[in-house]
Amino acid sequence: MRRSRIFYPRSRPEIIDQFLRFGTVGAFGFLVDWGTVSLLRVPAGLIAATLIAYFVAATGNWCLNRIWTFRLSAAENQHMVLQWLRFLLANSFGFLLNRGMVFLLYATVPLTEHYPELALAAGALCGMVANFNLSRRLVFRAQTPETPLELVQMAVEIPAAGLTASEPEPDLSALPDNGIRPHGRND
Secondary structure, three states: OOHHHHOOOOOOHHHHHHHHHHHHHHHHHHHHHHHHHHHHHHOOOHHHHHHHHHHHHHHHHHHHHHHHHOOOOOOOOOOOOHHHHHHHOHHHHHHHHHHHHHHHHHOOOOOHOOHHHHHHHHHHHHHHHHHHHHHHHHOOOOOOOOHHHHHHHHOOEEHHHOOOOOOOOOOOOOOOOOOHEEEHHOO
């Protein structure tokens, strides 16, 4: 597996740029979210409008992230409908954080029932980092994993920090026992 092809970009400045683009798209998504809740609140009710608005905003975010944020790794090797479904699935954790905060605020802060944009903004911030990492790792990538092992390696790699899962210790059981132990220890 060539790690350099799994994720684009790999350097911190490039990742920061990508995160800022993701945040800009998220800000646009927040406006779509807020507008959809405002339009559907009276005919559908606050709860239904909030749920519908998430999927409308998420679809818009997926489109913009595909053509702008992750443009160098998103388009060529993936079917659009499958990528959209993978985006919704990968961001389901972010959805739980986002809408969990929204509904928690609706239930505990009466002001948010009159000004749902406050709850929507708090929810968007709660889900943003999770959605960025999951979108980057599972949806918009330069190469799809070819084996389950590659998928696991992708899941444990933290490219922004330059950290990866530790390499397994070599199996030394097949070596002849000459009284010398690994790492120079003689027990």
